[in-house]
Amino acid sequence: MSKLIIKQDLPPPSAQERLVDILQVVLPIILLVIAISAAVSLYVIPADSDNLGKTTLSTAIASKSLPSTYLTQESELQALALVFDDIAQNQAESYEKNALLTQKAEALLTHVNNMDALLDTLALDAKDKQVLLTRHQHQKDYWESKMVFHRLRMGRFATDMPAPVVEVQEAKVQTPAVAAPVNAMPPVSVPNEAGDSVAQPSPANTGLPPGVQLPPGMCPLFGPGAAECKAGKQ
Known part of the structure; x- marks a missing residue:
């Protein structure tokens, strides 16, 4: 259906x-x-x-007129912080970079301590002064932590650096040359067969080494004393 x-x-x-x-x-x-x-x-x-x-002042404090001496210190603090940030961001990691950042953080910490001392000389309300002191304490904690951190980084780079190789040069001992002693011996008279004494040439005239003598009655074959000895034999 x-x-x-x-x-x-x-x-x-x-x-x-x-x-x-x-x-x-x-x-x-x-x-x-x-x-x-x-x-x-x-x-x-x-x-x-x-x-x-x-760096930045709180809105409640910035809206009030602070003394020019404090504002000058505040501007110097900002400039130091900008230098620190520029080094931290733009330089390559190295021992030298962390050593420089440690110095900058220490300088910033000293600057904040000086600002603490400056507050005691300014005519400010107790509430405003307490706000600034609290802010200074925060800054001191911050820069002190930065200083400790970069000191640790310096130690890390110092550990990874190879030990310097010290070259030891052996001292050359020069032995002074010792001249061989020359014994200048006078001529020796040796009697010949006829009973006449013949002058024996000295070692210097025979060309023999120092200290060496000819036996009695012997004449050298060469040298300045050969002719003299033979002449004496005649």
């Missing part, structure tokens, strides 16, 4: 239904934007609070 189907137009959606449809599309987008903002704030807020601790 066939059925009769009658097509009817649906009533238009109400305003509440339209709002629900819009929220189903827009709400996920809003939640995504909130999540991204929260993630970015995790990286931005620590950096901002760090800078506030280093």
Whole structure:
């Protein structure tokens, strides 16, 4: 048995239904934007609070007129902090870099201590002075931690550096040349067969080594004394 189907137009959606449809599309987008903002704030807020601790005056103090001597010290503190940040960000890691940063952090710490002493000479409200002292203490803790950190880095680089090689040169001992002693011996008279004495030539005239003498009655074959000896034999 066939059925009769009658097509009817649906009533238009109400305003509440339209709002629900819009929220189903827009709400996920809003939640995504909130999540991204929260993630970015995790990286931005620590950096901002760090800078506030280093250089920036609080809004309540900055709105009041501070003495020019303190503002001058504040400007010098900012300049020293900028130099420190420039070295830390732009120079390559090395022993020399960390030694320089240690010196800069120590200079900043000394500067904040001088600002502490300056506050005792200024005519400020007790509340404002306490705010500035609290801020100074935060800065001193910050720069002292930087100084300790870079000292540790210096020790790390000093440990990794190879030990210097010391070349030991052997001293050359020069032995003075010792001249062989020359014994200048006078000529020796040796009697010949006829009973006449014949002058024996000295070793210097015979060309023999020093200290060597010919036996009695012997004449050298060569040398300046050969002719003299033979002549004596005649």
